[in-house]
Amino acid sequence: MTVMTHERQLPRVLVVDDEAPLARLVSAYLERDGFAVEVAADGMVAVESVRRWDPAVLVLDLGLPGMDGIEVCRTVRKISDCYIVMLTARVQEADRLKGLLVGADDYVTKPFSPRELVARVRAMLRRPRHSAETVVEVGALRVDVAGREVRVDGEPVDLTRIEFDVLAALATRSQVVFTRRQLIEQVWGPDWVSDDHLVDVHIGHVRRKLGDDAADPVFIKTVRGVGYRMGTGR
Numbered sequence: 001m002t003v004m005t006h007e008r009q010l011p012r013v014l015v016v017d018d019e020a021p022l023a024r025l026v027s028a029y030l031e032r033d034g035f036a037v038e039v040a041a042d043g044m045v046a047v048e049s050v051r052r053w054d055p056a057v058l059v060l061d062l063g064l065p066g067m068d069g070i071e072v073c074r075t076v077r078k079i080s081d082c083y084i085v086m087l088t089a090r091v092q093e094a095d096r097l098k099g100l101l102v103g104a105d106d107y108v109t110k111p112f113s114p115r116e117l118v119a120r121v122r123a124m125l126r127r128p129r130h131s132a133e134t135v136v137e138v139g140a141l142r143v144d145v146a147g148r149e150v151r152v153d154g155e156p157v158d159l160t161r162i163e164f165d166v167l168a169a170l171a172t173r174s175q176v177v178f179t180r181r182q183l184i185e186q187v188w189g190p191d192w193v194s195d196d197h198l199v200d201v202h203i204g205h206v207r208r209k210l211g212d213d214a215a216d217p218v219f220i221k222t223v224r225g226v227g228y229r230m231g232t233g234r
Contacts, residue, residue, distance in 0.1 A: 010034060010035055010036040011034075011035055011036065011056045011057070011125055012035070012036045012037075012038070012053060012054070012055040012056050012057070013030050013035045013036070013037050013038075013055055013056065013057045013058075013059060013121060014037075014038050014039075014040065014046065014049050014050065014053065014055040014057070014058050014059070014082075015027055015030070015037060015038070015039045015040070015059045016039075016040045016041075016042075016043070016046040016058065016059065016060045016061055016064065016069070016072065017039075017041070017059075017061040017064075017087065018041045018042065018061065018063075018064055018065055019061070020041065023039045023041070024039075025114055026059065026114055026117060027039055028114075029114040029115065029117070029118050030118055030121065033118050033122065035121070038053055038055070042064060042065065042066055042067065043064050043066055043067025043068065043069070043071060043072040044066070044067055046058075046060070046064075046072050046076075047067075047072060047075050047076060047079075050076050050079060050080050050082065051079060051080075054080070054082075055080075055082050056082055056083065056125060057082060057083045057084075057085065057121050057124060057125065058076060058080075058082050058083070058084045058085070059085050059087065059117065059121070060072060060073060060084055060085065060086050060087065060099075060104070061086075061087045061088075062086055062087060062088040062089075062098075062099060063088070063089060069086060069087075069088075069099065070098060070099060070102055073086065073099055073102045073103050073104050074102045074103065076103070077102065077103035077160065081160050081161050083105050083121075083124045083125070083161070083162075084099075084103060084104040084105050084106075085104070085105065085106050085107065085108060085117070085120060085121065085124070086099035086100075086104040086106070086107040086108070087107070087108055087110060087112070088107055088108075088109055088110065089109070089110040097197065097201060100198065100201040100202075101201060103160060103205075105124070105160075105162050106120065106124070106188075106194055106198065108120065120192075123188070123189055123191055123192055124188070126189060134146065134172055136171040136172060136174065137233075138171065138174065138219060138230055138231065138232065138233040139218065139219070139231075139232060139233015139234045140152050140153045140233055140234055141171075141210065141219050141233055143167060143168060143171040145168050145171070145172060148164055150164065150167065150210075152210055152211060157209050157210060158209065159205075159206065159209060160205075162187060162188075162202060163202055163205050163206050163209070165186075165187045166183060166187050166199070166202050166203065166206060167206050167220075169183060169186045169187055170183075170220060170228060170229065170230045171230055174229070174230040175229075176229060177223045177226050177227055177228070177229040178227045178228055178229065179226060179227040180196040180197075180199040180200070180227050180228075181196060182227065183199045183227065183228070184196065184198065184199060199227075199228075203220060203228060206220065207219070207220055217231060218231045218232065218233055218234045219231050219233060
């Protein structure tokens with residue numbers, strides 16, 4: 001385990017990978033760039049570290065022994081809204097998206113450049129936040145942008161940071177049809193480099209949590225061949 005000094009003043013990153021040389025290399029790059037870093041080599045330790053240390057970002061290997069990265073991600077999402085970047089050596093799209101389906105925010109495919117990973121972590125923490133003091137109501141849906149609170153029929157809806165920002169981007173400009181790339185620029189930032197399918201996965205998460213039927217959605221509409229916009233609600 002590596003902990004930088006003065007960590008309270010530094011953004012915290014937990015690196016979880018059972019390949020010790022790679023974990024050390026990634027940690028060294030992150031520390032050099034001004035992050036406080038801890039390292040865990042297995043899933044159970046990673047979950048406990050999230051509970052104890054409350055990192056801002058979790059860099060998580062998919063192929064962990066025992067409790068694998070998917071299960072770690074699923075468990076962490078119950079206790080933390082930290083950003084999660086999944087590391088995967090698999091190249092098929094289904095494998096790459098598996099982590100996103102259980103709550104990861106992005107993925108990096110091995111082999112990767114440590115500099116690229118650090119840049120992604122840094123960009124993630126620089127993502128623009130919605131600061132407008134706006135409350136948007138779309139039928140039974142109520143989005144409090146400043147309070148970062150979502151309710152449907154008066155009941156609170158638990159969204160991750162990025163899920164909320166995707167919904168807030170759509171809700172605060174409800175007449176606009178957003179392309180996937182525009183949503184990436186709005187939510188992840190203009191310098192973000194990733195697959196546009198990232199948006200589809202997070203839209204799917206938000207719809208499910210809102211109780212929005214993907215086959216006939218009322219809150220988030222798909223505009224075929226373009227992207228997404230807010231619906232009229234119910």
